[in-house]
Amino acid sequence: GPGRLNAILLSLFAFLSWSLFVGVMLRARRRTRPHCGEVLVLGCEGSGKTLLCRQLERWCSSAAATAQAIDSKTVPSVGVELLELLHGNRRFSVREVGGVMQPVWYRYFEGCSAVVFVADSSSAAAASSASIEWYNLLAARALRGTPTLLLLNKRDHPTALPQPTLQLLLRTPECELHMRGLPVAMLSISALTGEGMGSFLEWIGGALSRASA
Ligand SMILES: Nc1nc2c(ncn2[C@@H]2O[C@H](COP(=O)(O)OP(=O)(O)O)[C@@H](O)[C@H]2O)c(=O)[nH]1
Numbered sequence: 001g002p003g004r005l006n007a008i009l010l011s012l013f014a015f016l017s018w019s020l021f022v023g024v025m026l027r028a029r030r031r032t033r034p035h036c037g038e039v040l041v042l043g044c045e046g047s048g049k050t051l052l053c054r055q056l057e058r059w060c061s062s063a064a065a066t067a068q069a070i071d072s073k074t075v076p077s078v079g080v081e082l083l084e085l086l087h088g089n090r091r092f093s094v095r096e097v098g099g100v101m102q103p104v105w106y107r108y109f110e111g112c113s114a115v116v117f118v119a120d121s122s123s124a125a126a127a128s129s130a131s132i133e134w135y136n137l138l139a140a141r142a143l144r145g146t147p148t149l150l151l152l153n154k155r156d157h158p159t160a161l162p163q164p165t166l167q168l169l170l171r172t173p174e175c176e177l178h179m180r181g182l183p184v185a186m187l188s189i190s191a192l193t194g195e196g197m198g199s200f201l202e203w204i205g206g207a208l209s210r211a212s213a
């Protein structure tokens with residue numbers, strides 16, 4: 001009868017408005033997810049910062065991580081580039097500051113929750129330049145207590161230096177000794193193939209939660 005039809009329509013209406021309400025709430029929650037901080041990406045020119053950021057963007061997109069290659073043609077970045085990313089339930093930003101801006105890197109120290117230094121490991125010359133900047137960075141007083149990561153990039157490269165040579169050039173064992181007690185870590189990665197990105201994102205997650213704790 002008409003009573004039954006009314007009841008069906010009423011429950012249909014109730015169901016639709018409930019789903020609308022839930023949808024709006026979920027969306028609002030997503031939007032108001034707290035910002036967890038900023039990851040500062042530094043490194044010499046051509047070390048792979050821009051490609052790394054592109055890789056990060058891809059890993060953080062909803063399309064999830066695929067083994068598919070990304071466009072490796074990058075344009076040397078002048079100045080500063082800022083990315084807003086969402087990974088898991090973390091919203092954070094990534095700031096790339098170009099190698100030519102090295103004299104003003106320190107200006108960005110205060111606003112960041114974590115520092116990533118990208119080192120090109122594809123040649124002895126590149127690794128040596130990286131080593132100098134890396135040690136300057138470690139000496140920066142403003143970064144005391146900030147989680148800092150040394151990323152050995154371009155591990156896929158045909159001329160990538162063997163690990164022992166790299167350790168010698170970057171003096172990583174000494175660095176560990178010297179920096180004992182400081183939150184310094186090291187990871188091997190390829191911004192081109194995405195190798196090591198999982199561990200890198202894990203490190204970012206840990207650093208951001210430490211910073212917000
Ligand atoms: N083989 C290889 N090439 C890379 C890798 N990362 C960056 N490159 C290349 O190195 C060059 C400089 O990279 P870019 O991201 O612009 O360096 P940036 O100046 O630090 O931003 C580009 O031609 C990249 O495609 C990597 O992991 N492996």
Ligand SMILES: [Mg+2]
Pocket residue numbers: 049050051075076077096098
């Ligand atoms: Mg760049």
